[in-house]
Amino acid sequence: MKMFDNITKRSFGFNLLVIGGLIILMGIIFFLSLGFLTRHGExxxxxxxxxxxxxxxxxxxxxxxxxxxxxxxxxxxxxxxxxxxxxxxxxxxxxxxxxxxxxxxxKLVPPMVPMPDLEGLTYRSAEMTLRARRLNIGDTIYKPDFATNTVLEQRLHGKPIKPGTEIPEGSNITLVLSSGTGSMENPVPETVGMTYLEAREVLAASNLNIGTVLIDGGVADTLGAFVYRQSPPRRNGLGELNMIRAGESIDLWLSATKPVTDSLGTPPPPPPASEY
CATH class of the missing domain: 3.30.10.20 (Trypsin Inhibitor V; Chain A)
Incomplete structure (x- = not known):
């Protein structure tokens, strides 16, 4: 009560001066501590x-x-x-x-992603598709085919891989690409008398494709069936070798029985068609 009486007995101006001084002092203390509070300079x-x-x-x-x-x-x-x-x-x-x-x-373990379907895509489209799945292009293998620079096959670790198969992210995918039809002509290989499996291997080794395959009745095992006719044949009607470019196709006719061929490996001509 005595302190309050002393304050009230002083003039209003004095009290106002004291309050102003206190405000200034508090402001100085605040700004001096601001650097510490905000770690200024650290x-x-x-x-x-x-x-x-x-x-x-x-x-x-x-x-x-x-x-x-x-x-x-x-x-x-x-x-x-x-x-x-x-x-x-x-x-x-x-x-x-x-x-x-x-x-x-x-990451320690790569996540699994589904293998996309790349067959039929251009190389550029296949590359973009693989990158979107965080997959990489490994080796590129070229085979003659009409559709230049398109994907013919997709492989992982040297084996074909089906679309949708779960594989580790970052895997290297080998692409088999078409190089277009070859410019050089080579003799047509002879497949008559071979099994269909053997004929496929011979044509693949020559970078040729299998076109239409016509199968006679009675064939139970297609791979073991025999080729009795092919188009184009190895020789033309004059006995000259027919020529073919890499990447082109040969049509095959299959039968359950092995055809009889002459010493040149050529089957006898087919019998004339019956006239009705």
């Missing part, structure tokens, strides 16, 4: 921890006063597992200490 340059293990990256960052948090993971097939792929803030950024640095690390 700025650190973010180091580059990309490519380091999680343990090494965390140790490096925490030694500089940063907090560390693994935010995401990604799979890069050319990078060892559990290494730092990306960081936020980036290297070289100047930030305040005790800032949280977010890390993206490379």
């Amino acid at each position: 700025e650190v340059t973010v180091p580059d921890v990309r490519g380091k293990s999680i343990e090494d990256a965390t140790s490096t960052l925490e030694a500089l006063g940063f907090d560390v948090e693994v935010r995401d993971s990604i799979y890069i097939d050319t990078m060892r597992a559990l290494l730092v792929y990306e960081q936020t803030p980036e290297r070289g950024d100047v930030v305040k200490s005790h800032r949280t640095i977010f890390l993206t690390v490379n």
